[in-house]
Amino acid sequence: DAGVIQSPRHEVTEMGQEVTLRCKPISGHDYLFWYRQTMMRGLELLIYFNNNVPIDDSGMPEDRFSAKMPNASFSTLKIQPSEPRDSAVYFCASTRDYSYTEAFFGQGTRLTVV
C-alpha cells in the first residue's frame, strides 16, 4: 500500500477563496483523522471518522470548516471562505479498527492564505 495520500502538498490561495484538501487513507483502515499543525497551537484534532461516519467534530474551528468522507477511500476538508489565520499544515491520518496498533499520517498539505 502507498500509505496515506494527501493532495495537494502545497496550496496558496487568496483570502475569501474556497480551499479543498483531499485525503486517501490506507486501504482497510476504518478510522480517519484530520489534524492541523501550527507553531502556536501544535497538533490539533479537527475531526475524525469511523467507517465514513463523522464521530467527533468538536475540534473544527468554525462553520467555515467542513469535512466529508463519501466512501472508505476518500475524504475532503473544505474551508470556505478561507482566512489568513487558516494558514497551517493539515495532516490526514488513518488507523485500522479500534485496536490502534498503528496510525499513519499523510505527507500533509501546507496551506498559505494570503
Next chain:
Amino acid sequence: AQKITQTQPGMFVQEKEAVTLDCTYDTSDQSYGLFWYKQPSSGEMIFLIYQGSYDEQNATEGRYSLNFQKARKSANLVISASQLGDSAMYFCAGGDIDDKIIFGKGTRLHILP
C-alpha cells in the same frame, strides 16, 4: 477530557548516548493506546512505536523502546545509541480505544556530534 503531557520542550544529547523522552496520558479510561511520532525538519510525521494499555510487554522497535508504567499511564520513549539523524521533533499521542487520538506539544531533540 483526555490530555497528553510532554514535560521536555527541548533536549540536547551527545551522539551515541541513550535518550529518554517523557510522556504521560491523562485519561479515565483503562483501555487506551500510546503512540510516538518523529517529525524531522522536512515536516512529515513518522510513526515510531505503539503501546497498548493491556500489552504485557513493553513495546520495542529497533533502537526505540517504551518504558510503559501502567499505574502512571506513562510511556517514555527510549532511543538507544542516538544518531545525528535522530534530531527532530518527537510527539507523543494517545487515544482511548475507539476514540480520538490526541497529541502532546512535542519535544525537540538535538543530537550533538
